[in-house]
Amino acid sequence: MSLVLTTASVPDRDKVAYWNDAVSRTLVPMTVTPRGDGPFDGRIATDRLGYLQVSTMEADAERVRRTPALIAASSDALVAVGVQVSGTATFVQDGRRAEVGEGDLVVYDTARPYSFDYPRRFATHVFQLPRHALGVPDGDIRRVTGRAISTGDGFGAMLLPFLAALASSPSGGYPPTVANRLAGNVVDLFATLIEERAHADRPDGGERGHLLPRVLDHINLNLGDPDLSPERIAHHHGISVRYLHRLFQDEGITVGRLIRQRRLEECGRELARRGRTAPTVSAVAQRWGFVSPAHFSRAFRDAYGVSPREWRGLRAAGDGLTAAPAVSGG
Structure with a gap:
């Protein structure tokens, strides 16, 4: 109403x-x-x-x-x-x-x-x-x-x-x-x-205009790799870590923080899905690159204000959550 x-x-x-x-x-x-x-x-x-x-x-x-x-x-x-x-x-x-x-x-x-x-x-x-x-x-x-x-x-x-x-x-x-x-x-x-x-609105020319989308695609495609890091990303693209961080200066987020934010977003989406055979919280965390279930639970609570299990329960009950993730670190 x-x-x-x-x-x-x-x-x-x-x-x-x-x-x-x-x-x-x-x-x-x-x-x-x-x-x-x-x-x-x-x-x-x-x-x-x-x-x-x-x-x-x-x-x-x-x-x-x-x-x-x-x-x-x-x-x-x-x-x-x-x-x-x-x-x-x-x-x-x-x-x-x-x-x-x-x-x-x-x-x-x-x-x-x-x-x-x-x-x-x-x-x-x-x-x-x-x-x-x-x-x-x-x-x-x-x-x-x-x-x-x-x-x-x-x-x-x-x-x-x-x-x-x-x-x-x-x-x-x-x-x-x-x-x-x-x-x-x-x-x-x-x-x-x-x-x-x-x-x-992005400029078509220049190395940054071509390289940054490739870096973002690489991150999204490799979120499940627990070894994904600024060093590995820079090595894959043949650039220095310092230059990689320079690429992200205008993005308002660091590389490490982006990786963790994207992993948490994918975990949140997967945990929110309804189905008869839902994967365990630890399985979801591992699938998206979190090695330690305890670390994942702390990071998830810091970002969403509830534990992964509470998030799943609220989503299953059809309750909308409005708290935005406050992802820190990186």
């Missing part, structure tokens, strides 16, 4: 405070400042589709800011995809500024500061999902934030009507298994959109 919050019945003197609280509780904590002087009007409706949150916000002209202080006080690491339904916006993240028009998409990371400036009344759909569910490198997400993605052609043109229909359809009618499967399909589409835009 959708949660709907509106300023319609709130006294004029309390509307702005109410709206700040409503938006922060529904999406993520942020500050909202109206641009006009008169009574403020806003409405936000939110529904859940598995671990995907779908919200539609309509409001008078306003400025929205997600500050470092608010980020520090938040526990969730989420990625959002916004669809501008009506009105326009100026979106800023990662030092880039984008003018967003009707029908445009924007991708933003709630773990980094951003702002939206809506000069007049507007409506937008917001799709929020756990950062770890995307399964794409941090560098790819950073390449597409602070940009407006047109839906006039290409993949965006195919995605827009689907997202519009999804936002306007209540999810309460879906059984939990169907809702989770549909959420997974939506997240796959978002990952495809991000990868398409990120790679389209």
